[in-house]
Structure formats: C-alpha cells, structure tokens
Amino acid sequence: MTLVHKTYGKGRVRVMRVHRGGGRHEVRELSVQAMLTGDFDRTFTHADNLRTVSTDTIRNVVNIVARENLALGNEEFCRAVAQRLLDSYDAAETATVSAHETRWARLTVDGTPHPHTFTLDGNGKPTASVTMSRSGTRIESGVAGFTFLKATESGWARYHKDPYTTIPETDDRIAATSMEASWLWRAAPADYAAANALILDTMLRVFATTYSHSVQDSLYRMGTAALDAVPELDTITMACPNKHYLLLNLAPFGLDNANQVFVATDEPHGQIECTVGR
16 A cells, blocks of 8 residues: 555644734734645654654744744745744655634724724624513613734732632733623613714723723723713623633743743633623
C-alpha cells in the first residue's frame, strides 16, 4: 500500500492580539490553521515520530509570532507564521497558514471613537415581543447576541477564595460578552426605534467609560443608566456570558506578555444575569 498524501498541523488556534499604541488600542482576533507537508511519511507508515513536529509546538509558534507581530494584518501575519515554520523545521516542505478574522469595530461614544472599546462587526439582532390579553398588553423590546468588549479598564479581584480557587486576581483584563437583553415597557415611547437605540447607546457608554470591577458591576450600572435615560421603561433584563480571553504564558520562550496576546475561548464561560427595575 502507498501513502498517497499526508498533511498535518494545528487548527482553531484562536489568538487575540492587543496593540497598545499609547492610549489607543487596536485588537485583532484570528482563528488560525497551520498545516505542514514534508518528510513525515514514517510517522504514518512506521510509527516513527523522529522528524515530526508536535501540533502543540505548531500552536506555540503561532502564539510566539503573534507576540512578536502585534500589528500585522492578516495576510502578513499568516506569511510570518509560515516563514517561521519553514525556517524552524527542515523536514517541512510546505506550510499552509490560513486565518479567519473576528472583526471588531471601534465604538463611538458621543461622536468620538473610543480608545479601547469595540463592538462585533455586523452585530446583534433586535427583538420584540407582545403578549396581549383582554385585560392588558405586555410589550418587550431587546437585542440578541450583541457582542462587545473593552481591552482594558476591567478587573476581577477581592472575591471569595477557598481551596477550590485557582483564578488569580487582576485589575487589567479584557472584558467581553455576547449579551441577550430585553426591556419591558410600562408606557409606549414616542418612537420605539429611537428609544431602543438610546437604551443600547446608554448601556455601552457606561461600559466603555467606567472601570468594571466585574461583569456583575457593569450590568447593574448599565441597567440603571438605561432606566434613567428612558422613563417609559419598567425593567431591563440582561444575560451576559463571558467571552474569555486568557493571557498566554510566553515566559518559556523568553517573551514577556504585558496583556498583549490572549487565547480566545468560549467554553466553559461565566454566565451573568440580572434584572434591574424601578
């Protein structure tokens, strides 16, 4: 029998790069696949791994190149990873590196682009619900899957600790979520679309411009601000899973990582929910 074709590598290497240019941050999130061909036949045919690079090593190369090239665009970043793989491993004949970008659009607050807060490009789906009976009508509006993040000005510290606790305290982390929110009307606004836009803008302004001690802290203040801004609201309910960006330990490779390169992970996630009312 003949081995007709072979390739291997690492897929779904999810990496977030944060380029901190003074007070202005740029974020680039990619899901990378890096595949090699070359002199690896014996790993398939003779259980001989001597010349074959571990897929875990390939992932590390992606992360190291990310740390060394925080501002590269997608094409040049893929090129840099491929070049590093070919330069590092003589057995490799080709390196094919592809990436899908999760695009983040800079949030505008009061007409000014915010330095470190972003919303997912093509974001969110407006929702509406009406329950009508002979005794009255209940109207709710909302948004599903509205995703946003801030690259700094967020922390998680001074929480309960016990022998099961492993997460370290931090006063500077990425805070990101994909929010499901609905709000109950106690009276009809003059314009539902304008009122809904004001609610979302108000919540994002709070998120962007104030320090977040936790997602819980931000949600309560966001809900309170929305109720203050729109008197026709009765309650607002928010469900926000954490989108985790975990700081990569690059010390084994002689590199620092001052909140610049993160691995993106959706599961498991913290699930934070609350309802704020008058």
